[in-house]
Amino acid sequence: MRIVIPLAITFVAGMIMVLNFFVPHEPFKLLGDNLQEWYMIVASAAIFLGAMNLLHVHFRKIRLKLKNWKYSPVTIIGFLMMLVTGIIYGVVEGMPFDYLFQSAVVPMGATMFSLLAFFVASAAFRAFRASNWRATLLLTSAFIVMLGQVPIGAMIWDKIPLAKVWLMSVPNTAGQRAVMIGAAMGVVATSLRMIFGIERSYLGGTD
Amino acid sequence: MNWEILGIWIGALLSLSLYSFLYRDNPFYKFAEHLFVGMSAGYWVIYTIENVLKPNWWQRMFPAEGGFQIVWVIPGIFAFFMLARIVPKIAGLSRLALGMIVGAGAGLGMVSVFQTNALAQVEGSIISISAGSAFEMFSSLVLVVGVVSGLVYFFFSKEHTGIIGGTANLGITILMVAFGASFGYTIMARLSLLIGQSQFLMFEWLPTIPRILGIGGGA
Numbered sequence: 001m002r003i004v005i006p007l008a009i010t011f012v013a014g015m016i017m018v019l020n021f022f023v024p025h026e027p028f029k030l031l032g033d034n035l036q037e038w039y040m041i042v043a044s045a046a047i048f049l050g051a052m053n054l055l056h057v058h059f060r061k062i063r064l065k066l067k068n069w070k071y072s073p074v075t076i077i078g079f080l081m082m083l084v085t086g087i088i089y090g091v092v093e094g095m096p097f098d099y100l101f102q103s104a105v106v107p108m109g110a111t112m113f114s115l116l117a118f119f120v121a122s123a124a125f126r127a128f129r130a131s132n133w134r135a136t137l138l139l140t141s142a143f144i145v146m147l148g149q150v151p152i153g154a155m156i157w158d159k160i161p162l163a164k165v166w167l168m169s170v171p172n173t174a175g176q177r178a179v180m181i182g183a184a185m186g187v188v189a190t191s192l193r194m195i196f197g198i199e200r201s202y203l204g205g206t207d
Numbered sequence: 208m209n210w211e212i213l214g215i216w217i218g219a220l221l222s223l224s225l226y227s228f229l230y231r232d233n234p235f236y237k238f239a240e241h242l243f244v245g246m247s248a249g250y251w252v253i254y255t256i257e258n259v260l261k262p263n264w265w266q267r268m269f270p271a272e273g274g275f276q277i278v279w280v281i282p283g284i285f286a287f288f289m290l291a292r293i294v295p296k297i298a299g300l301s302r303l304a305l306g307m308i309v310g311a312g313a314g315l316g317m318v319s320v321f322q323t324n325a326l327a328q329v330e331g332s333i334i335s336i337s338a339g340s341a342f343e344m345f346s347s348l349v350l351v352v353g354v355v356s357g358l359v360y361f362f363f364s365k366e367h368t369g370i371i372g373g374t375a376n377l378g379i380t381i382l383m384v385a386f387g388a389s390f391g392y393t394i395m396a397r398l399s400l401l402i403g404q405s406q407f408l409m410f411e412w413l414p415t416i417p418r419i420l421g422i423g424g425g426a
Contacts, residue, residue, distance in 0.1 A: 002299055006306030013307050017314025037263060038282035039311040042304055044259040045286035051252050052293050054244070071237050075245035082249025091257050099214060105250055107218035107407065108243040111225040114404050117397035118229060124394060134383045141387030142394070149395040167388045170346045171353055175385020177328045178357025178378065184325035191317035194309055202309050203302050 007197040013039075014195030054079065141167055212415050219412035222404055328354075353381040 013035060020032025058072035082105075085096040092098065124142070147153035148164020193199035224239035268279035289304035291297045332354045336347040359371060360378030367375045 002302070006302040009303060009306035010310035010313070013310030014314035014317075017311055018318060021318040034278075035311050036315065038285065039308055039315070040259060041264045041282040042285040042289060043308050043312075044255045045289040045304070046308075047251055047255045049290060049292060051248050052290070054248050056293070068237065071241040074238055074241040078242045078245025079249040080245075082246050083252060086249070086253030086256075091253060097253065099210065100246065101250060103214035103217045104221055104242070105246050107222050107404070108225060108239060109247070110400050110404050111222040112243065114397060114401035115225060115228065117394065117401045120394050120397055124390070134380060137380065138383045138387035138390070141384045142391035145388045145391030146395055149392075166346065167384065168392070170349050171381055171384040172388040174350050174353025175357055175382045176389070177332060177354045178361065178382065180324045181328050181354075181358060182361040184320050184328075187320045187324075188317050191313035194313040195317075202305060
């Protein structure tokens with residue numbers, strides 16, 4: 001029963017959504033529309049689960065004095081600062097929650113992602129070593145796109161931005177489409193396996 | 208206290224702490240990294256409450272015109288089941304919530320992903336390869352052949368030999384050009400963030416130093 005009831009819920013929920021798509025009339029429409037909203041609410045509970053887990057992990061690190069435990073209070077205080085200011089003052093512009101978000105979270109997020117520029121560049125250095133003609137093709141394609149994005153590309157040769165646009169809109173679109181179509185087939189197959197209870201690893205274990 | 212300048216200093220010092228990782232791992236980086244994780248988690252919890260739970264659940268269960276809509280108790284119970292995972296004795300209840308979101312997600316994803324990522328892409332690839340100028344015809348041909356050969360490359364139910372192997376080879380060539388273009392684009396996006404942060408440090412943070420020290424003629 002531990003597995004059967006969740007599997008039955010998965011089947012019913014999945015079939016309601018599929019039937020709502022193919023038969024958009026009552027009762028499937030009402031059930032499907034409601035389920036879609038319920039799905040959003042229940043899925044949002046996962047963020048609370050994640051937050052509780054984060055706190056649990058860091059309190060445990062402090063309690064057992066694990067490696068780098070001295071930084072765990074920073075995470076906990078950062079979390080509580082946002083939580084408390086958000087609950088007390090709301091998310092209105094100019095309030096403490098918004099101030100902390102704009103002053104700390106936004107610059108740190110931008111810095112974190114901009115740091116990746118250095119690591120992507122180092123990965124590129126290794127990946128772009130033209131070891132065979134296909135790697136050379138990848139190198140050339142990336143180089144043209146990078147040059148086409150900045151003014152110096154047009155200064156070197158005015159056709160480089162046009163070449164970049166062509167690369168992005170033709171071969172890149174073709175490649176991305178092939179990947180997307182292939183991935184969509186995978187999603188359909190995996191979804192069917194889940195709805196019909198063949199794939200049940202998400203329930204934990206294989207029983 | 209000037210809150211604007213304080214905000215700029217907080218952002219600048221945290222950014223510099225994170226950039227210090229370029230030299231090596233150090234306590235300043237670790238401090239900023241841990242703070243970022245905690246504050247981001249807090250932000251997303253509040254974001255979820257304000258943008259998902261309040262409008263889609265609470266305000267529907269208790270509408271502004273008064274009354275109580277009992278039907279909205281059901282997703283609340285399932286959400287509670289999801290949180291039951293943290294209490295070992297009742298952790299099994301979370302399977303019910305997981306069953307619901309996996310089922311609804313699979314049903315929703317199956318039809319929507321198939322429609323947007325498969326059917327719409329196939330439809331977009333069914334184009335005339337004999338219309339327009341010679342260059343447009345060439346581009347259309349590359350697009351159509353690229354999609355088909357790329358799909359053949361991902362088709363593993365038949366051995367990649369003979370005509371299938373040749374087409375798959377063409378497919379991987381197109382994919383390499385596509386990945387190269389995407390890679391170049393990603394690098395430039397990251398660089399643009401780096402430029403943005405450098406501009407923030409140079410043009411917003413640095414000018415505040417003379418103001419704080421009371422030197423220079425700035426207001």
